[in-house]
Amino acid sequence: MNIALIAHDKKKQDIIEFVKRNEEAFSKHKLYATGTTGKLLMEATxxxxxxxxxxPLGGDQEIGSMVANGKLDLIIFFRDPLTAQAHEPDITALLRLCDLYEVPLATNKQSAELxxxxxKLN
Structure with missing residues (x-):
C-alpha cells in the first residue's frame, strides 16, 4: 500500500510514537509524508x-494531488483540532479530496490503530 503520514506540530510526537510502535507493519508499505513529519520519522525509525x-509550503497540496491521481491508499493525519493553522484551506482541500476519491483517512490515534x-490482517 501507499500510505501518507502527516502531523501538525503539536501532534508530531504522537505520530512518531505511533509509527515507532508499528514500524514493522509500516516497513512493508511505501510511505510518504509532508516534509518535517517525514524528516522526524526517518530520524526516529x-x-x-x-x-x-x-x-504550509505546499506539502498538503502535494499529498492531495497524489489522492486525486489515485496514488495513495491510506492517509494517517494526526490533526491538532485546537490550534488554528495558517494553511487551513489546504488541509480542508485534502480532507475533501479524501472524501471525493474515497481514500481512507485516519485523523487520530484510535482511527489509525483500526x-x-x-x-496487519491482510
Whole structure:
C-alpha cells in the first residue's frame, strides 16, 4: 500500500510514537509524508519515507494531488483540532479530496490503530 503520514506540530510526537510502535507493519508499505513529519520519522525509525514539502509550503497540496491521481491508499493525519493553522484551506482541500476519491483517512490515534489492524490482517 501507499500510505501518507502527516502531523501538525503539536501532534508530531504522537505520530512518531505511533509509527515507532508499528514500524514493522509500516516497513512493508511505501510511505510518504509532508516534509518535517517525514524528516522526524526517518530520524526516529529505520523507515524510508518519500518526503514532500512541509505542509504550509505546499506539502498538503502535494499529498492531495497524489489522492486525486489515485496514488495513495491510506492517509494517517494526526490533526491538532485546537490550534488554528495558517494553511487551513489546504488541509480542508485534502480532507475533501479524501472524501471525493474515497481514500481512507485516519485523523487520530484510535482511527489509525483500526486501519493499521486491518492492514496487519491482510
Amino acid at each position: 529505520k523507515l524510508t519515507i518519500n518526503r514532500k514539502k512541509s505542509g 486501519f493499521l489492524e486491518h492492514i
